[in-house]
Amino acid sequence: MKESEVRQHVTTPLVNPAFAPVVPRFTDREYLNIVYRTDADALRAVVPEPLKFEEPLVRFEVMKMGDVSGYGPYTESGQAIPVVLDGEHGEYLHAMYLDNFPATASGREVSAYPKTIGAPNLYVDNGALVGTLDYGSLRVATATMGYKHNRLDTAEATAQITVPTFMLKTIPDYDGSPRVMELVRTEITDVVVKEAWTGPARLQLFEHVLAPLADLPVLEVVSASHILTDLTLAPVKPVHDYLTGARR
Template sequence: MKIADVRASAFAMPLHNPAYPRPPYKFYNREFFVITYRTDPERLQALVPEPLEVVGDTVAYEFIRMPDSTGFGDYTETGQVIPVRFTTPQGEVQEGSFVHAMYLDDNAPITGGRELWGFPKKLATPNLRHEQETLVGTLHYGSVLCATATMGYKHRELDLPSFARNLDKPAFMIKIIPHVDGSPRICELVRYYMEDVTLKGAWDGPGALQLFEHAMCDVARLPVREVVSATHYIADLTLGLGEVVYDYLAPDSTPTL
């Protein structure tokens, strides 16, 4: 194989049989179950990286069922996102969220999510199911239960146009790729959006969340002080590709967009 051929065909690892296809990545009937809760603000400050700013003292704990996604298949994901604020070099203030932790059960979106965007994905066993009148989410890391969430099933229907505006906000994450000597080669703040969103339904209801300590699955690092809300919604969408908004390894360490 010639050098020019490597350059032309290289997209993702492995070279001759990539773990995931090229984008775009479309999701159909993506089901979200989100518990928003209050936590320790000092812990939030310790976890959220500059130049992002923490907004308030809340965390969104999410379970997401993805039964039909192009390239990534059928899988379930769970994790924590933190409300933040980002100020661009032009002075625009953006409200969004920082993706702190993600656990899922499918190799392709784990590798693709980490390599393309920098999603903090780890292999685990999340589950989202309907049990009679209750929506139930659980997370096991190996054999150990790390999270349990419950919500009354479709108690109140939400206004879709108002709720959909929440889905327009960006999300941020840290993309880290090491050099062959173990030093950081890429360390960037990445921003992405959900695109072409078709919201099919949204509901709220009573909710509860329990998080349990685990050495390798640290969801309990942001403990539950009070549940604020529980929402459940279903949508079709395209996962937009990311853009670098800050390079931590740049000599001047200034935002790039």
């Protein structure tokens, strides 16, 4: 393979890429979102500057992907933290667990999504929408919400899932020092909200050393939503370089 041909490949392994080089379109992406109040000191320990938070809130999410071009269906769960950067409100993606390796590899290599393998699930049980997350054989999160109790305004649902998203992109050099360390920004585009609901909700987080969701403890459930949508993820753009201190 010639050098010019090598440069045309952007995924690894070279001749057997872990994921397809496509921009995925999400069809029938189903969200269970629970926003909860947590300990402010715990948030300060994990939110990287220059991001700031105004209230000690966390959004726990379980997302069931009905159909994703390039990856197929899968389920994902994690925590997002409402933050502010230079007056712009958004969310910092703190942790993501999913059951699809190509989507995990793509999210980490192409973008900066903090993805790792887990076993999330989203289903309806006896009048409740249930979201769970297992790490290995152990349960680390259980969320329940009244199933389709009250309709949520479509505009509000759209606003919830289209806030800018911030992530930390780190690529180590061969000596272990950081080669790339950037704060990046992305957003959701081409959104079609098909259904949106709200209702009462509960959330339990369980201690696990390798899946430390409970380090951001649940003090009070603030709100919940259940949203079905189609959408596309925009490419990431760097907004802050930690190695030079420069804003982009």
